[in-house]
Amino acid sequence: MIIELRDSSFDAFDELARFTRERRDLAGRCGANAVFVGSMRDFNEGDAVSSMFLEHYPGMTERELGTLCEESAGDDDVLEVLVLHRVGRVEPGEHIVLVAVFSGHRAAAFRVCRAVMESLKHRAPFWKKEELETGQRWVARNTPG
Amino acid sequence: MAIKVKFFASVRDEVGAGEIDIEPVPQARVRDVWAGATGRPLDPHVLVAINQSYAGQDDPVADGDEVAFFPPVTGG
Numbered sequence: 001m002i003i004e005l006r007d008s009s010f011d012a013f014d015e016l017a018r019f020t021r022e023r024r025d026l027a028g029r030c031g032a033n034a035v036f037v038g039s040m041r042d043f044n045e046g047d048a049v050s051s052m053f054l055e056h057y058p059g060m061t062e063r064e065l066g067t068l069c070e071e072s073a074g075d076d077d078v079l080e081v082l083v084l085h086r087v088g089r090v091e092p093g094e095h096i097v098l099v100a101v102f103s104g105h106r107a108a109a110f111r112v113c114r115a116v117m118e119s120l121k122h123r124a125p126f127w128k129k130e131e132l133e134t135g136q137r138w139v140a141r142n143t144p145g
Numbered sequence: 146m147a148i149k150v151k152f153f154a155s156v157r158d159e160v161g162a163g164e165i166d167i168e169p170v171p172q173a174r175v176r177d178v179w180a181g182a183t184g185r186p187l188d189p190h191v192l193v194a195i196n197q198s199y200a201g202q203d204d205p206v207a208d209g210d211e212v213a214f215f216p217p218v219t220g221g
Contacts, residue, residue, distance in 0.1 A: 038221050054220070055154055057213060060197035085220065097221050117221065123199070126220025127154035138155040139219040 001073065001081050003065045005056065007088040012037040012098035019082055019100070026102050030079050034109035036099040036117050042092035044139070049130045052139075054087045054096070057125040061085075068119035073101070077108035081116060085126070146209040148173075150182040153215035156191060160214075169208040176202050178212050192217065 002019075016035060020026070042049055069081050082100040090096060099116050103109040121142050128139040147166040157163050165182045175195070179187040179202075193200045194213040206212055 056220075057151075057153055057194070057197070057215070060194055060213070063197055064199075121218075121221040123218065124220050125153070125194075125215060125218050127216065128219045129154070138158075138216070141217060142219055142221070 001066065001069050003062060003069065003083045005062065005085055005087050007086075009091075009094050010084060010086070010098075012084065012095040015084060015098060016082075016100055023080070026079055029104065030102045032103050032106040032109035034101045034103075034106070034113035036097070036113050037095055038097040038117075040090050040092050040094050040096055044130060047130075047132050047134075049092065049132060051092070051131045052090050053129045053131075054090055055127045055129065056087050061125050064124050065120065068123055069116055072115035072119055073112050075103070075108045075112060077104045078112055079103055081112065083116065083120070085120075085124075087126070148178055148206060148208065149211045150178060151211065151213040153213065155216045156214050169206075173206045174202075175200060175204050175206055175212060178206050179214060187214075190217065191215070 065083055069083060073081050078101060080102040084098040086096050099113055101109045101113040130137050130139060148169050150165045150167055152160045152163055160183050167181045170177060175193050176187045187202055191214050193202055195204060195206060196211050
């Protein structure tokens, strides 16, 4: 289980390629890899958004991500879970989150990838503050899905 | 020792401070810590963590604890 917070822009697909090159131990054992990548939109609730700031709770955020990954991946078929998440200032189009699950077979990969992402949305202490033409506003709630 | 009280995101903006240390009170619960730090009632939608784990608004708080208050999370 690898969990990292990044305070600068990252490309989730480059990160994934590098990770799979470095983790040759997964090759052969891993028959399925499910990946979720979340990006920043340039609109929300009908308003143009020019950038946003992702605040977190240093210490608790990493800890909560670790706990929710352990709970979600409590499956013998899961070989590895990788979570990268941005913090700080984010521009539209930039990647916010990468969740990658490596497992023996597809069922666990799909299920755990979704479970980690949904738990992250509901439990991991991150807060988005959007920059609008009219000023700043905190995002009050997640979109339903 | 003291109780370290932290506020995040919109709750920090409303309270006007990111971190406050308060003197421990015997038998204190989370809502007492909030009242001691802010002097106002605790909104039931505000989330709480004690020592960086989720907790309830009526959970007990011990001397030396770190108690954090924040709004619903919006990451991902």
